[in-house]
């Protein structure tokens with residue numbers, strides 16, 4: 769989070785688009801921070817994306833396209849069902865370039881589903897780090913903050929915005945939720 773991963777994801781998609789590759793971009797429905805039909809970075813870059821509710825929808829869509837699909841890019845893979853790993857690997861086996869974007873750990877510093885498996889399956893991994901909000905060091909953790917304090921493991925989600933947020937922290941400034 770806050771590491772510019774969406775910016776980097778959009779940049780890699782654009783490289784394939786400029787190269788005249790046939791690119792399909794997907795994102796899970798849950799992610800509607802900025803736009804329903806687009807993936808938008810904090811810096812304002814955007815690409816069109818197909819919103820899906822399951823890994824099967826991606827598989828069906830890609831198989832339904834008559835012309836050759838060169839690249840399939842999938843955002844926020846940690847929020848898609850676990851079938852996505854097999855769907856993506858099968859596409860790669862068929863010669864499609866698959867680019868996935870996701871967070872490696874949640875606010876408890878536990879591995880996110882799917883991303884843990886993609887880290888093993890992928891030929892190339894680009895790991896980005898943010899800047900620690902406390903000390904300015906390299907941040908590879910996400911601290912969930914509720915009412916100004918690090919959240920407990922089981923702290924309920926507060927829907928009133930402003931009382932519940934996330935910040936990037938390094939391993940030294942991160943406080944493991946109890």
Ligand SMILES: [Zn+2]
Nearest residue numbers: 900903938941
């Ligand atoms: Zn720090």
